[in-house]
Amino acid sequence: MPLNALQDQLSFLREIDRLKSVVRQSPLLDKSRNENSAEHSWHLGLYALVLAEYANGTVDINRVTKMLLLHDIVEIDVGDYPIHGGSSAELQAEQEGQAAARIFGLLPTQQGDAFLSLWQEFERAESDDAKFAKALDRFQPLLINVFTDGGTWNQNGVSMEQVFSRYGPAIKRGAPALWDVCEEWVTQHFSNRTTATPQQIEN
């Protein structure tokens, strides 16, 4: 048994426990608390397995699932960059790249390189697999906002146009059929809010 390899693998599995403490902006659907990045990644793994048929192009759903299980691990070092935060994309990319090198570097070299390479493919969002993974990573929080009557959109004063521009391109590119549904939901959501009384909006 390659005992040193196993020790490195256990160090990695131990380290990534910390992703359970990275809190995202999105709430759970029952609004009892905010979601963390580990359970978000679990949910996305199941989004991939359940919604595979809506992917654009030809995807290997096992690679997509794996990509989604590890896509947020860098947040252990840099935290969650919220979609409505207006942060610098360059700074984020640099910090996340360093985090990926450190954390996947805990694994035995060959395995760590394979994980790092898959994470980089996700970030580049060029392959069909990565495009679908990115689409789901946008689709899930959009769903949360629709199902919680506005969620982070309300908190951040996000307009319908901003929803379209921040979620639309990634979802449309990786899963156009899912975007068709999103467009309906989002239009409906903002149309309800426009016609609601101020008291309804406060609630």
Place this chain on the structure above:
Amino acid sequence: MPLNALQDQLSFLREIDRLKSVVRQSPLLDKSRNENSAEHSWHLGLYALVLAEYANGTVDINRVTKMLLLHDIVEIDVGDYPIHGGSSAELQAEQEGQAAARIFGLLPTQQGDAFLSLWQEFERAESDDAKFAKALDRFQPLLINVFTDGGTWNQNGVSMEQVFSRYGPAIKRGAPALWDVCEEWVTQHFSNRTTATPQQIEN
């Protein structure tokens, strides 16, 4: 686009959000709170991907990963049956079977049947894939207890012999090389406790 199918799939994905609120007995490694079943399932997915080489027999690691992502979904209806709880295995199996039928039944028929069948395979623990998945589902909480200096073993007054009998068979069967390491850790852990002073034990 099969809109009815998509609606059923989204109902399922919405329903399983509740797994994030099922609290397990095991703590996070930093002991800040207990783990929930959704993030536990995420962690196990990564255990599978990282530790695939230690599986006994021939496994399809993608099936194992999928199995682990959905293995605890039944807990949405029946909660987590703790390993040290002394509960009735028959009652648990009956309740979990009903939960699986209800929750996977939210999906379009063919997809729901495939998920149910994979969950049943995990529960039967007869195939190489299921044996490895079961081994990891025992290995991860054992690791937590070792890394948190006793965790749920202390809380439940669990002896070394009970650790061997409750974790050993499943881990040995699915991942014998991992059990070799566990045996060392567990023996070391209980030997430290036996020789510690009462004050050290309290701490």
